[in-house]
Amino acid sequence: MLLEQLSGNLIQGVVLGAVYGMATMGLSLIFGVLKVVNVGHGAFVMVGAFVTLFFFSSLGLNPFIAIPAAFLVGILLGLAFYYAAIKKLLNAPELATLLATFSAGVLLEETVKMIFGSEYRGFNWDVGKVDLIVTALPMSKIFAALGSVAIALLLYVWFKRTRAGSAMRSVVEDSHGARVCGVNVDGVYAMSFALGIGLTVASGVLLTMFIPVGINPYMGGGYTLKAFVIAVLGGLSSPYGAFFGGLVFGLIENTSYTLFAFIPGVEPFSLTRFLSFLILLIILLIRPTGIIKAK
Amino acid sequence: STFSAFAAGHGKIVIGHSACLSGKYAKAGEQAVGGIEACVDWVNNEYGGITLGGKKVPLKYKKYDCESKKESVTSLIGRLITVDKVDVVFAPYSSGLTLRGAPIAESHQMLYMDHGGANNKIFEQGFRYAVQTIGPATSYHKGTLDMVKKIAPDAKKVALAYEDSEFATMVMEGAKNHAEKLGFEIVFERTYPKGTTDLTPLLSAMKAAKPDFVLGGGHFEDGQLFNRQMADLNINVDCLSLIAAATLPAFSDALGHMAEGVMGPSHWEYGVTYSKEAAKEKGKQWIGPSQDEFVSLFKKATGDQKMLPDYHAAEAGAQVLAYVLAVEKTGSTDSDKVRAALGDLEFMSFYGSWDIDDSGLQVGHSMVDVQWQDGKRVIVWPESAQTGKPCYPMPTFDEKKDGKKALP
Amino acid sequence: MSLLRLENVTKRFGGLVAVDRVSLEIKKGEFLGIVGPNGSGKTTLFNVINGVFYPDEGRVFFEETDITRMPPYKRAPLGIARTFQIPRPFASATVRENVAVGAMFGFQAKTINVEQSLEIADKVIERIGLSSHGNKSAGVLTPVEKKLMEIARALAMKPKLLLMDEAMAGMHPGEIDNMVKFLREVAQEEEIAIVAMVEHIMRAVVNMAEKVIVLDYGEKIVDAPTREALSDPRVVDVYLGKGAKEENAEG
């Protein structure tokens, strides 16, 4: 009985973790290249959710088609925000960028509220489900997880194989060195920020495939906090680290519940959240570069 | 109260409201404002104003946006009372914000009417000017339990799974007491934190407890998630009742066939059969627009033809009517007098009956339970308010997917 | 009694041995020069002496107390002060405040108050010739002024041992001569031992140091009176280079 639950939760955790991982890559990418913590992360995820909703409910299109669209929306938002604020704040104390990204998040929330209202929406993309004996998984979740893995792989290949990817890597390694190689470092900053936001907004599509309900302008806050924990698990500045961090986080969230449920007089689910923040602190202290050794 | 627009000779009676138009309660706040505006409109244009000292006095509504933040609540209520000199203050949405404003209203001896704070404890604090329109949290799930008891005497095992928040745990407490009183066995009782995006572990554990029916929920987003993930995990029960979320139109929009047969307690629903005639039958005073009038006034007020009022709108609107009646009854806008009149007041409106106890707690209003049947909300409980029979047990998720509707 | 004594100090970074079994001794009021090619471990040695790094092996004694693993902030009140190779002013504070910080947390940390520190700062600033800049933010000083301010800040600490990491780099020969004279005076008055690490400026080494230690690949290869050390063939080989030999040795 217990084993069945545990293994069921484990499987769910992996699937969830893949999506969480993908949803954090943008945050890590931006921190890695620009050393900016995007406190408005969740709001960008929310934008992705609305893009999906719009595609599915208003246009009747498959959520997968929303991925490139959301990505594009993210790129545009990212570029606009980069040139309007971030570019001027790169050398300012981190306080300034923290506040600026937070405000950008609020701006998005309020804008979306004005356009779409504050209703809690959702949609139902029914593509069947698989029964795994210990648990059941809807195909939409599996697609979301596979989509996340695919995007993570794509990003990996892009980083390793393309010219722009190598330029970005070189800026992360040593921005001055990159400059003397003829890399347009300022351009790379803008591109990384835009790409990071693009990934984040696109991850909103995958998260919405995973959880197609509860879509509203203020849904992002929880994702921001989760993304911080995941990013730290993965080393904060490494997008692939973040991906694996997501997997680990999904597992922690879904398995510790089964164990906490044995303690009488407590709320086990809330304790799993406590645990994840405790782990965050411990990792920051013993190994701020993340538990997954980024290559 | 020393502050009174009417007493000050403005020739108007003013309702002051610190509304949650932005921030986390924006959704409920928007509804409440629409409901109030609809009823103010009715009072002024249909009812002809408030009869006071033989004259018809118009009603005015003055609102500020408190951003769902408590600091703003106090400063705005302070302003409403002392600068705008309103005659009554309507509290903001949520128990916390309602509590925040109460001491200010008390200190100015200003009538303080609560349309969005359901926590019973608000009325255990000894506030003299606080009066509740929304029903107390502990009564949310009474109806569902009564219904199951009545129509399915064999059902024994109930699972309770709520959001870990002040409001939902209070609902759970009420449900638990009532369930025990009715002799149900509670086989599962758990909470999940606010903002959860995956309920799988909790639902898996709940599934293992094999309940006959499930009561739960908390807010809008988690209710949708709850239902959705029960479907994903193929957890079939005879009855599922979720607070807050299940009664909203968005619920079925978001979930489609998965919402079939799901129930939810509501303070008010479109379709309730509260009418002038029913009031007469019960010997109760009636005031206000009919249900359909209310809906159209609401649409006019919000300027949105697609948006329907939900219970947040209805209870805020009913609160306007209660105030109007009480003022007319005492012939004064003095807070002490109106408060006393409200204590004696019993009436019926499109929202149902209204009656408070000495502490100000709403005891007269009973909730209704709605069920999604063939994509529509049907009021299935209490029997006196029914617009249709309940479907029990509801179809399994697989059956629903194949198009089976939750019809009785 | 020695003021500072290092016994077989080794410091590694990963596989790199930055300082390799170095022993040395400094007496009260003595002037010691440490020279060596880039990367030979001079700065690392300084960092070991004032506690930025703890050595992997060996011991450090100050006034015969073992301070090998004492945190840096406890060493300053014992009377150890330093300047940085790349100046590190507290940029937003004024020059006066920067120097006062030295006085406040240096050798007299226990007894001194803020006002007295500021008075000391004013004196030191005046003596070193920065009076006119006292109320400027340290961040806007020129490089040479920053170096002077660093020396002032270190002197305000009333140290017994002053570690100077290329403090005179970037100064004119004339300025260097003045600085050397100044340091000699102050050191004599206050009995400060100075370990000056001067790389390119032979002039200062020759005029100031009584003794020179030469490092190469972290190892001490020569430890001798200045003139003798600078004409040592090994030093010429690893450090001075052939062309420079004659002139440098003459000073």
Next chain:
Amino acid sequence: MKNRLSPYYPLLPVFVAYFALFLVGRNVEGTWQLVATLLFYCALGQAFNIFLGMTGYVDFGYVAFLGVGTYGMAIAITGLANFPQLGLGIVAIGFVLAIIMATLLSTAVGAVALRLRGAYFAIATIGVNEGFRFLIEGANLWNGSSGMIFTAQLNEILGRDLASRVMTLWADILVLFIGALAAVVTLLYMKSKIGYALTALREDEDAAKVMGINVTKYKITAFITSASFAGTVGAAAWALKTPYVFPPEVFEIHYTIEAIIIVMLGGAGTLLGPLVGALIYGVSKYYLSIFLPGVQLFIFALVIIFVIVTFPEGVVGVIKRKTRNTAIGQYII
């Protein structure tokens, strides 16, 4: 010869501002609750500035200290409600408890998190705030998520009239005193070794160590001082002004952000800055919610981005730079 009092001149504008606020609030009809809100922002800013402004460390979980302070007062009132004869003594005990709890939490957090720098510190402190809240809810500490509502107990302890005046007047005046005291402490710190040490470590922590500064000690000192002020602000402005506590409300991350905005608008590390920031923020927010209900957050977000990009030093930061070495300059630090 300089006046012995001249180092304290900068307090003058601070006190004048507080006094003016008080006068306006008591004399202009309908402004007291607004003033109360402004006082809350002032006190919050002054308290936060002691840490954020003086050390440059961004504590994103700062609201946790207001939260535990609120709990401190709540525990005192609910726990001692059976001894109403203690009267105001219970409120005093509440403050002591608030300070103790904030101090304990800040010591624990400081000991671990202050080893981190920059973004890592910011994220760690967010984690502390959220984690602590989930611990309260998950382990059902102090009633868990149901929180506590204790207006009735306060009424019982103080009597209805006094309790009502505490909730609507005295709590606000206490907040005023806390804010003013935080300003005094800020100035005392600035003028003492602590201030010099903090400036040094803010600019260059490693160099500061070598200068003999025990950076950990000074960081922790500033952190605990700032946290215990936050604790008292929570106790007065939240627990006494509105006697209830629900965990999600008192650990709401928005308050940290508001505190950061206030400090930053005014000028981090300046004495007058938090006050000026609080007034600008509070007043503009108030009028926006009156004249443009529903869009103020939108407008605010735009304004804040604009301000950060154009005046990163804050209002008082700019004034300070402009008036340095002038007669007014000695009042503004």
Next chain:
Amino acid sequence: MLKVENLESGYGAMQVLWQTELEVEKGTITSLLGPNGAGKSTLLSTILGSVRPWGGVIYYENQDITYMPSHKKVGLGIALVPEGKHLFPNMTVYENLMMGAYQKDAYARSRESLDTVYTLFPRLKERSWQMAGLLSGGEQQMVTIGRALMTMPQLMMLDEPSQGLAPKLAGEVFETIEKLKYDIGLTILLVEQNADASLGTADYAYIMHEGKIKASGTSEEIKNSKDIREAFLGI
């Protein structure tokens, strides 16, 4: 080939360069000398554009390039071997070198460039799959120079290329610089602390102090002027 007139620049509020004037003739080695902090590195960075000029003009082959972004300047054939290496430590030697050929034109001819670099530094060919961060100091310096060569420069600016190297290695670096001039035909602007070695290889020399050019002339003139040596070089 390169001409700098009245150049001013700095960091934040701090001005470092004051009315700097400098000229580099095609096919020569020009040496820039001066004490630490004189502003030599700042001058090179300003020429490349990673530090923004505050005023003055920079001409490259008679074209005004003062405010051109640095990646375009690299495209024109200006290369910088920066002070402190600035390698990409977690990339292989090969990847580091290929980053030099980042720009399209250079990429198109990267094979040839790579051959040139490997002939010049056979050691790098042996180590091409090693992470650059794990190389010895001397090898790292070779990578930096090699990477600059991969950009296919006309003008190569080297900032203290012998820094951190043992004298023997430093000697090799100077030999390499001469090879670059004679074998490949590059024009070189060389910043060095090591005045003797630098003057030994250079055709012309400039002396910089506190952000200003204080003296200039052929290497011989500078070498033989005792005043200059005393006043600025401390040797």
